[in-house]
Amino acid sequence: MILREESYREIHFPTDENSLDTAKYRLKYEELFYFNLLIEHKKKEREKIKRVLWPLPESETANKVRKNLPFQLTEDQNSALQKIKELTNKEQPIAVLLQGDVGSGKTLVALLTALRYIDNQIQVCMVAPTEILARQHYQTILSFLGNMPFLGIELLVGKEPKKNRYEKLYRIKKGDTLFVIGTHSVFQEDVYFSELGLVIIDEQHKFGVDQRETLRSKGKNPDILAMTATPIPRTLCLTLYGDLDLLTIKSKPKGRMPIQTKWFQEDRREGIYKSIRKYVSSGRQCYIVYPLVEESEKVDLKSCIEAYEYLKHEIFPDFEVGLVHGKMEVEEKDRVMREFSKNRIQILVSTTVIEVGIDVPNSTVMVIEHADRFGISQLHQLRGRVGRGDQESFCILMTDSKVTEDAKVRLEAMVNFSDGFALSEIDLQLRGPGELMGVRQSGLPDFKIADLRKDSNLIELTREDATLFGNPGDLEKEEIRGRFSEGRLLFSN
Incomplete structure (x- = not known):
């Protein structure tokens, strides 16, 4: 050389x-x-460095949860759990990145892992980037636990009465709360743990290095389980996360049908509305996603709010149409999402706040307006909100008749590929690593x-x-x- x-x-x-x-x-x-x-x-x-407890014993609660599941874990889920078990039998702290395509069952893997700590009176903290996602995790985990006597779980988010927050913080500091699920609020200085043994960071790329370190410093060398539903190209994994053990879940639960993705232009809109009416009339539900919340003079895009009013009163007056976006009060967002999950709202008009973590299996149609304005990763995440049950699902990408060449490549990739890992490689070539991951x-x-x-x-x-x-x-x-x-x-x- x-x-x-x-x-x-x-x-x-x-x-x-x-x-x-x-x-x-x-x-x-x-x-x-x-x-x-x-x-x-x-x-x-x-x-x-030595861990808090090793080897980590098995969990009776985790075994009960597995037995009560109405489905079998996938091969990839079992493989990930086995690898984590092997790592936790060593005395060194574990640092794992669990990446899985949308709907692959990462939350269940995280729960079954967490229960091994909790059954041994070691605290677990799971942090998510948005309140909607944190609440979704909280509800999902409670549903997995069912009627089991499990009292040591708390949801810690930004806006809540001072007294409630104080009582939660006291229980966490004392060690009565063993499982904390929260948002950025868990990073605050007034959050103390009695014995934090596992930190679970969901959608970890949405947190800065300093934030991740702050949470990690709240325990004595806690184990780290970072998760992402945004598939990362292999070269980026090796570069960004080479110091971690990388685990991948690619397989989806049995019984799920592939999502049919179509790209249509404005001249097909009337037919799209007829199709939505057909599926909603049969008992199914639909998302319609817009990129903006309010009309902008600079960007000629329909806003989510304007579209909601039009769809509710002009196109689907005989159905319940709901609206959710980032500027709404948390309580109102939660109410709308609860109504949608119970099928009291059939059509949900939304911004990208539903991008990650929303799980409504009865929703089978996703319409993404101005799809050429979204990146591949975001389009794939939005598409992942449907196809979560055993019914055939559709993702409709709507654009004007003229789109840029780059947008054309993105849209055609979405139509031709359903594998998030294949799409991530295309995205890397299109945008480069800095824009893809967000350098900061x-x-x-x-x-x-x-x-x-x-x-x-x-x-x-x-x-x-x-x-x-x-x-x-x-x-x-x-x-x-x-x-x-x-x-x-x-x-x-």
Whole structure:
């Protein structure tokens, strides 16, 4: 391999094309090698720390929950649970990223894992990015627990009476509450745990590194289970989360039918409304999603509120039409979602607040207005709100007759692919890693020459080489230390 100085010279004043390629390869290799060496170093550092309790005993409550399920766990769910069990039998704290496509059953895996801690009087905190999602998790977990005597679970969210919050915080600090499900409110300074042993972070990419560290610091080296329903391309996984054990759930519960995705333009709108009427008349429900809450003079898009009024009074006056968006009061949002889940509202007009976590199996139609304004990941998440039962479901992508070439690629990808992992690779090529993950939140390393879209093979190679040949002492060199901040890894010790 040529020297670094020679590589720089060839980059600026190339002798020929082959020499230029060799120089680029050498500099990319070095950059990726030292980054992967940092990841290996962090893994070794974590191995020096001991967990609160190990090995972690089995959970009678978890076994009862499994026996009472009206369905069998998928092979991927069982595999993930087995791997987590193996990790918790070691004395080092675990750090796991569980990624699964929409509707793959991550919440149940998280619950069955959490119960092993709770049965041993160790606290668990599960945090979600939105109040709707936190409440959905709370209700879902209560439904899984059924009539079992389980009193130590609390929902901790932003807006609630001071007295209620004080009483909850007291029970958490005392250790009477063993399972806390909340939003950003759990990061606040007045939240103390008696013995926090497991932190579950849902949709973890929506939290900053500092927030994740704040929650982690509320316990003594707690185990970490990070989850995402946004499939992440393999190269990004290796780069962003290489210090974690990566577990993937791809298979869906048995009995679910594939979602039929269609792309239609304005001239098909009347037919779409007729189809909605047909399905709703048969007892099914429908989402209609808009990108904006209010009409904007700058962007010529229909607003969610304006559309709601039109659909309710002009198109579907004989059905119950509901509205939910981010600017509504929490109580009103909760009321509308409860009514929708009970089929008292048949058509729900919404913004993207329903993007993650909403589970209404009777909803079989999703119409996404101005679909060309959404990214692939968001379209796939929205599509995942339907197809959660045993009925055939449809996702309709509505656009004007003219869309950009990039939008055309996105829409065609949605029509042709149902696998979120395949879509994530397409999204990576279209948008690049920074825009895909959100640089500020995700902590993407600032590579100077390596390209996560093009250098996947080199990422794999340098990862292996750093494991086999890396010298952690090299990280003390100022030139290496300055390249990558340790805080850019998901969890620092």
